[in-house]
Amino acid sequence: MATDTVTLKIKRGEAKGASTWEEFKVPRKPMMNVISCLMEVQKRPVTTDNKSTTPVNWDCSCLEEVCGACTMVINGRARQACSALVHELSPNGEAITLEPMTKFPRVRDLVVDRQRMFDSLVKTKAWINVDGSHQLGAGPRVSQEDQEVMYPLSRCMTCGCCVESCPNYNERSDFMGPQVISLARMYNMHPSGKMQAGARLDAIMGEGGISDCGKAQNCVQVCPKGIPLTESISVMGRETFKRALFGWLLKG
Amino acid sequence: MAAKSSILTQSGTVRRAIVVGGGLGGLMTVIKLCEAGIPVDILSLVPVKRSHSACAQGGINASVNIKGEGDSPETHFFETVKGGDFLANQPPAKGMAYAAPGIVFMLDRMGVPFNRTPEGNLDFRRFGGTLFHRTAFAGATTGQQLLYALDEQVRRWETIDVEDDKGVTIPGEKMVRKFEYWDLASLVIDDEGVCRGVIGQDLKNGELRVFRGDAVCLATGGPGMVFGRSTNSVINTGSAAAIAYRQGATYANGEFIQVHPTAIPGTDKLRLISESVRGEGGRVWVPKDRNDKRPGAQIPEGERYYFLEERYPKYKNLVPRDIASREIFRTVVHEGFSAEGQRAAFLDVTHLCKTPSGKAAVRKKLEGVLEIYEKFAGQDPYDNPMKIFPAVHYSMGGLWCDFEKAEDGTLKAQSARNQATSIPGLYASGEVDYQYHGANRLGANSLLSCIYGGMVTGPAMAAWREGAAKSAFDYGSALFDKALAKAKAEHEAFASRTGSEFDVNPYQLHDELGDMMLNKVTVERHNAELDEVLGKIAEMKQRFKRAAALDRASGTMNQPVVFLRHLQGMLDLAHIITKGAREREECRGAHYKPVYDPELHPNDPKAVGRDDQNWLKTTLATYTPEGPALSYEPVDVSLLKLAVRDYGKVKKPAEAPKADANAR
Numbered sequence: 001m002a003t004d005t006v007t008l009k010i011k012r013g014e015a016k017g018a019s020t021w022e023e024f025k026v027p028r029k030p031m032m033n034v035i036s037c038l039m040e041v042q043k044r045p046v047t048t049d050n051k052s053t054t055p056v057n058w059d060c061s062c063l064e065e066v067c068g069a070c071t072m073v074i075n076g077r078a079r080q081a082c083s084a085l086v087h088e089l090s091p092n093g094e095a096i097t098l099e100p101m102t103k104f105p106r107v108r109d110l111v112v113d114r115q116r117m118f119d120s121l122v123k124t125k126a127w128i129n130v131d132g133s134h135q136l137g138a139g140p141r142v143s144q145e146d147q148e149v150m151y152p153l154s155r156c157m158t159c160g161c162c163v164e165s166c167p168n169y170n171e172r173s174d175f176m177g178p179q180v181i182s183l184a185r186m187y188n189m190h191p192s193g194k195m196q197a198g199a200r201l202d203a204i205m206g207e208g209g210i211s212d213c214g215k216a217q218n219c220v221q222v223c224p225k226g227i228p229l230t231e232s233i234s235v236m237g238r239e240t241f242k243r244a245l246f247g248w249l250l251k252g
Numbered sequence: 253m254a255a256k257s258s259i260l261t262q263s264g265t266v267r268r269a270i271v272v273g274g275g276l277g278g279l280m281t282v283i284k285l286c287e288a289g290i291p292v293d294i295l296s297l298v299p300v301k302r303s304h305s306a307c308a309q310g311g312i313n314a315s316v317n318i319k320g321e322g323d324s325p326e327t328h329f330f331e332t333v334k335g336g337d338f339l340a341n342q343p344p345a346k347g348m349a350y351a352a353p354g355i356v357f358m359l360d361r362m363g364v365p366f367n368r369t370p371e372g373n374l375d376f377r378r379f380g381g382t383l384f385h386r387t388a389f390a391g392a393t394t395g396q397q398l399l400y401a402l403d404e405q406v407r408r409w410e411t412i413d414v415e416d417d418k419g420v421t422i423p424g425e426k427m428v429r430k431f432e433y434w435d436l437a438s439l440v441i442d443d444e445g446v447c448r449g450v451i452g453q454d455l456k457n458g459e460l461r462v463f464r465g466d467a468v469c470l471a472t473g474g475p476g477m478v479f480g481r482s483t484n485s486v487i488n489t490g491s492a493a494a495i496a497y498r499q500g501a502t503y504a505n506g507e508f509i510q511v512h513p514t515a516i517p518g519t520d521k522l523r524l525i526s527e528s529v530r531g532e533g534g535r536v537w538v539p540k541d542r543n544d545k546r547p548g549a550q551i552p553e554g555e556r557y558y559f560l561e562e563r564y565p566k567y568k569n570l571v572p573r574d575i576a577s578r579e580i581f582r583t584v585v586h587e588g589f590s591a592e593g594q595r596a597a598f599l600d601v602t603h604l605c606k607t608p609s610g611k612a613a614v615r616k617k618l619e620g621v622l623e624i625y626e627k628f629a630g631q632d633p634y635d636n637p638m639k640i641f642p643a644v645h646y647s648m649g650g651l652w653c654d655f656e657k658a659e660d661g662t663l664k665a666q667s668a669r670n671q672a673t674s675i676p677g678l679y680a681s682g683e684v685d686y687q688y689h690g691a692n693r694l695g696a697n698s699l700l701s702c703i704y705g706g707m708v709t710g711p712a713m714a715a716w717r718e719g720a721a722k723s724a725f726d727y728g729s730a731l732f733d734k735a736l737a738k739a740k741a742e743h744e745a746f747a748s749r750t751g752s753e754f755d756v757n758p759y760q761l762h763d764e765l766g767d768m769m770l771n772k773v774t775v776e777r778h779n780a781e782l783d784e785v786l787g788k789i790a791e792m793k794q795r796f797k798r799a800a801a802l803d804r805a806s807g808t809m810n811q812p813v814v815f816l817r818h819l820q821g822m823l824d825l826a827h828i829i830t831k832g833a834r835e836r837e838e839c840r841g842a843h844y845k846p847v848y849d850p851e852l853h854p855n856d857p858k859a860v861g862r863d864d865q866n867w868l869k870t871t872l873a874t875y876t877p878e879g880p881a882l883s884y885e886p887v888d889v890s891l892l893k894l895a896v897r898d899y900g901k902v903k904k905p906a907e908a909p910k911a912d913a914n915a916r
Contacts (some may be wrong), residue, residue, distance in 0.1 A: 029519050030519075031521055032520075042759040043760050055812050057809050060486055061302045061487050064523045065305065066307060066393060066396050066620075067307075067485065082520075085630065108809035109811060118407075121407060125408075127363075130358075132282050133358055135358075136356045138360065139360030141373065144784050145369060147365055148698070154390075154397055155391075157396075186365075192361065226472045229457060
């Protein structure tokens with residue numbers, strides 16, 4: 001059925017308290033995405049049953065799927081709203097449902113607070129310990145082969161899709177999620193990052209680390225950047241195993 | 253009283269500096285401040301990892317000469333200045349070009365996964381405005397990778413304790429405190445006109461609070477949203493720069509807005525297709541037959557018009573952006589060519605993807621950007637030529653900044669004048685400044701200027717703090733209380749716009765502003781249209797007074813009320829941009845008035861193109877309630893001789909298809 005409008009069903013609410021659903025119809029244009037629909041709602045914040053309401057609050061920044069801001073649950077699946085194209089979601093005028101991610105505290109409407117993900121980056125020491133930003137000459141050489149492994153891992157936007165889909169990541173568990181395990185793998189491959197590999201492995205072997213992964217493998221299915229998260233988990237699984245077995249020897 | 257230079261005040265408060273904005277310019281400033289021992293508060297609209305720097309695709313320039321072509325920082329400097337049509341002050345541009353190799357090495361040490369040569373060295377590719385391989389890159393998401401590297405270093409500083417002057421750790425105090433989801437509401441400026449801090453607003457709950465700072469840096473990016481749809485992130489409203497301008501900061505060269513030649517047309521934004529696509533061999537063309545509506549892949553080689561290659565046989569598809577944008581605009585809009593019958597041209601990499609190994613090589617270097625085309629245009633660019641059109645991309649203009657020239661012609665290290673705005677104590681770094689690109693920015697120079705700007709700003713702020721007579725932390729609270737009360741009153745005034753007299757939807761008003769600016773103040777500028785735009789802006793400013801607060805909620809996130817502040821700023825910036833363009837009677841870089849183009853008007857003595865005699869000067873805009881007051885200052889051209897900006901255009905391309913009678 002061809003239609004000239006897009007129907008949105010949006011779950012709304014405050015930080016605390018119950019959620020309500022509101023439905024909107026916005027004019028359909030070619031190559032629309034979910035963000036452009038929400039922008040239409042801003043310009044005319046009126047529900048389908050003609051009730052005046054407030055514009056929907058949502059997070060977004062780049063609109064080209066590199067910043068990770070606009071993750072929400074669209075038709076039941078966590079993904080970026082910018083790359084969620086209307087003609088794919090609703091070829092025949094089906095309603096599109098938008099909900100905030102469930103694994104993080106809600107701020108308002110579709111906005112959630114993903115601070116927990118950034119805190120995990122601190123716990124796993126997700127950085128290279130450079131001596132400073134002053135001039136110390138060229139960096140270490142890296143083979144093309146290693147670069148081709150590291151580059152895809154470094155594209156993680158901390159968007160939250162993987163942890164939203166992970167059954168082991170929730171309020172009751174400390175699991176840090178697959179994304180930090182994958183990033184630790186990247187830093188541990190880097191010629192100077194390697195020098196702190198042990199500290200990162202220890203973090204991953206600790207609370208909320210790799211042993212909390214239940215191998216559901218949802219993460220790799222939903223990652224918008226196609227990061228080989230389960231491969232990283234298995235690589236780091238081996239590394240942590242080695243460290244657990246022989247770590248005391250290496251420490252000398 | 254504790255000396256102003258000590259880290260702690262007598263009452264035990266840590267003296268901090270403030271950086272507003274957490275993209276590359278801001279984060280690099282933070283790192284330099286921390287290394288100088290100065291604790292920092294960062295305020296950012298979004299978690300810093302989501303800043304607009306992430307959108308930069310192609311790479312970062314540095315004349316490392318890894319390909320043995322004889323490239324050098326001096327050549328980079330010259331090409332930057334020539335690319336900017338000689339409007340850039342030369343010492344900052346020289347400083348940047350000479351610092352570039354060191355900056356790329358630093359980023360490499362920080363773990364940026366740059367592409368590599370077989371020997372494990374950094375790989376470099378070509379970009380516009382040069383014939384050298386000068387651009388280091390990490391796939392086609394270089395900005396994202398650079399942002400992440402600095403983000404990681406700053407996160408590390410978030411874990412490092414502040415130490416007092418005796419080296420004793422101060423409990424609970426870290427070198428960096430991040431305030432993410434915070435907006436700049438105003439600057440705090442004392443009776444002597446010195447910036448002493450800021451008022452920030454927590455977007456999660458609307459709370460306004462004081463941040464004292466011994467120096468303040470705005471690293472808040474460009475104003476792309478003034479044009480509605482652009483390649484910019486939606487957070488790039490220029491609000492912070494507009495606030496500084498309202499509070500007395502001078503805004504320079506506002507009229508110089510870069511239009512990028514190749515973006516995907518869209519309804520919510522115009523997504524960039526990086527210049528690196530052409531750097532790696534991508535070609536721009538249109539079907540020779542103006543009525544040819546076939547998909548690009550079905551059009552045989554002989555029926556394609558590679559107009560950039562024919563008009564610029566030396567630089568081909570890699571002429572500077574202002575030139576490429578004008579040529580595409582002219583070819584499509586005036587000469588009536590099209591891509592699949594649409595207002596677009598083709599950008600084509602399919603010839604590089606004919607073999608599996610060729611396709612794999614393209615994927616390695618360009619996947620990040622081609623993936624954007626695939627996802628958003630819904631077509632596979634490895635097999636189908638992409639449809640593109642120019643889009644607003646970058647502001648060469650921004651907050652005016654000072655600099656101090658060293659004897660070697662670069663910037664004097666540790667000078668408090670470098671990157672200092674016209675408000676003492678307030679600095680600017682990144683796209684928000686105006687310092688490095690003149691009338692047009694070369695591709696892959698923006699990541700560089702952001703980081704170089706930060707490297708200069710940090711030490712400059714440290715020097716300012718050292719030399720200031722008094723610390724912001726030794727003032728009584730009256731100054732800050734007053735600023736906070738004023739910011740609260742302003743917010744209240746916006747939040748209480750709920751009556752029926754407020755009948756203007758601010759988002760619709762923004763749409764109107766954006767459409768108008770996009771249509772009239774970008775690639776080609778005509779005085780009659782600019783006058784019309786100036787009239788409309790005045791009228792929109794009146795209508796803005798009736799713009800409604802669409803949401804009455806308080807104590808919670810309320811994006812529509814905050815948007816009013818940003819829209820007010822965009823109207824101011826639109827005014828600066830348009831008035832600057834109206835007054836500047838010449839063609840220079842991105843600022844192009846067809847009436848002064850000697851190519852179009854060979855017999856008109858007034859059509860001189862670039863007019864160094866009258867217009868080799870920087871535009872300065874200062875705020876008045878009636879609109880921007882313009883004045884001008886000379887450009888520092890002490891290092892390089894002025895030259896004709898020539899990229900070898902062929903006057904009459906041999907194979908150019910005949911123009912329609914009604915073209916032009």
